[in-house]
Amino acid sequence: MDQIIRDNTEKHEFLVHRSVFSDKEILARERAEIFNKCWLFIGHETEIPELGDYKRKKVGGRNLLFVHSQDGEIRALYNTCPHRGALVCRENEGNSRVFRCFYHAWSFKNDGELVGMPGKDGFPEDFNDEGTKNMKAVNRIENYRGFMFVNFDENAISLDEYLGNAKEYIDLVVDQSENGLEALGGVQEYSVRANWKLLAENSVDLYHGMPTHKTYFDIKQAQDPNLKRVKLEGKGIELDNGHGVIEYVAPWGRPVAQWTPIWDEKFKADMEEMKVKLADRFGEERADRIANYNRNIVIFPNLVINDIMAVTARTFYPTSPGYMEVSGYSLAPKGENEKHRLARNNNFLEFLGPGGFATPDDNEALELCQEAYNNNQEVEWNDISKGMVRGEGNALATDEVQMRNFWRQYNTRIQESLEKEAALK
Incomplete structure (x- = not known):
């Protein structure tokens, strides 16, 4: 299949090849070229109105935490522990200043900063000086009139331009x-x-x-x-x-x-x-x-x-x-x-x-x-x-x-x- 669509304006005919609905390779390409690069809705700002409010979300194949952090910022944190990868937050929604990983009890503020590790003496003193062990945030999160979107592509155009x-x-x-x-x-x-x-x-x-x-x-x-x-x-x-x-x-x-x-x-x-x-x-x-x-x-x-x-x-x-x-x-x-x-x-x-x-x-x-x-x-x-x-x-x-x-x-x-x-x- 060398064409996905046939767009014939002279004949007034527009056709879509049915392989796009059933082909696994096409789906993999969609994930790479569309869901990894387009602005995707994560939720409405009123879902998390108070400081500490959070909701678990699945967006573009990622597990995210949609959270109203203590500093007033709304963030999208990747819901995975930097230590061994477990989900940090298992509750679907709630209000918390701190998220604690069930697996090894690493603790994070609701802006993602690592604040506690059992057995801290087993790690070097500068273990997280560069912030690499904090929960990672989605860098691109933008708001249009209460509708919040994330984008996993650092080079994407702004949400305002995207919505047009x-x-x-x-x-x-x-x-x-x-x-x-x-x-x-x-x-x-x-x-x-x-x-x-x-x-x-x-x-x-x-x-x-x-x-x-x-x-x-x-x-x-x-x-x-x-x-x-x-x-x-x-x-x-x-x-x-x-x-x-x-x-x-x-x-x-x-x-x-x-x-x-x-x-x-x-x-x-x-x-x-x-x-x-x-x-x-x-x-x-x-x-x-x-x-x-x-x-x-x-x-x-x-x-x-x-x-x-x-x-x-x-x-x-x-x-x-x-x-x-x-x-x-x-x-x-x-x-x-x-x-x-x-x-x-x-x-x-x-x-x-x-x-x-x-x-x-x-x-x-x-x-x-x-x-x-x-x-x-x-x-x-x-x-x-x-x-x-x-x-x-x-x-x-x-x-x-x-x-x-x-x-x-x-x-x-x-x-x-x-x-x-x-x-x-």
Whole structure:
């Protein structure tokens, strides 16, 4: 296979070779060229609000500690002891000034500094003068409006440059609240027997919405027979550096400022008041986008921010070509009214949660794709051409321009490494 994609603008055809979903060598290259070099979401700053707060994270195949150190800095420490390599912290979350390794009881401050070793007389006095026995930190950790990212590549561009014009859409999410967003407790973790890139595609694929999630839309239509916007009208947008978004009219209630018929009159009045406040802050046009439009955002390679009937962040990482581990977070405005928070959480669980209407459907669809890739030798290519005939800038939300943008960035990173390798032979 000498091509990953075939991008034929004259023929309006975009094809992806199916080996990228099943080939172990491709996965190894992805880890080297994508997960080792791109900005990866580690968590939201509000997950660790107090000094000493920490959470264990798996990011880009690494075991990390996401910690709010005593000096006020938020760090990502590699969760491995410099002595013999054991995990230093075994608890998933907590608050501590010191981390103590279970194996030989080496102790570290929550900024990673080694502060205690049993049998210290067995080591030279200058044993850690250069700090080489401290817990190592990820050098590149940056924040955009509460969303924290790490990068394992010392030469990577800044997070601000990497996000590029995707920041506009993250801003639309964060600006729902005057006080910013906070992460709600309880990360949802699950696995899917499918390639990670299928979830990246699916998360910004509105084309599958009506057929795959028909049961959900039938229920919504029954609740409100006059629902006009079930057509999911909107646009698909390609963004910088492989990011993409679909932005479309919301056919359901959004606890930011759009009510649904089954909510009571007081709740509906709250929604209208909220919309007035948004207009006062941002003007009518931006307030309308914030309140009445959904956004599914993919930040290359593996962060999805869903701003739909609730706000979620989802990351995923491959453990093999046909298996990924997924982590889902729910976000909400700081200080949100308790009744609004309950509606938001119900919305989240109803559609996006692992037991909701959408996620099991999506997972089944992805696993069916993965199962059928054993036919790759005879049926080699996936088609992601929908909307190419409309021309640049005219994509509907149900088109696939945002996915093509993901694949072009993917192709650049993987194909360049293949060409460099070939040149050295």
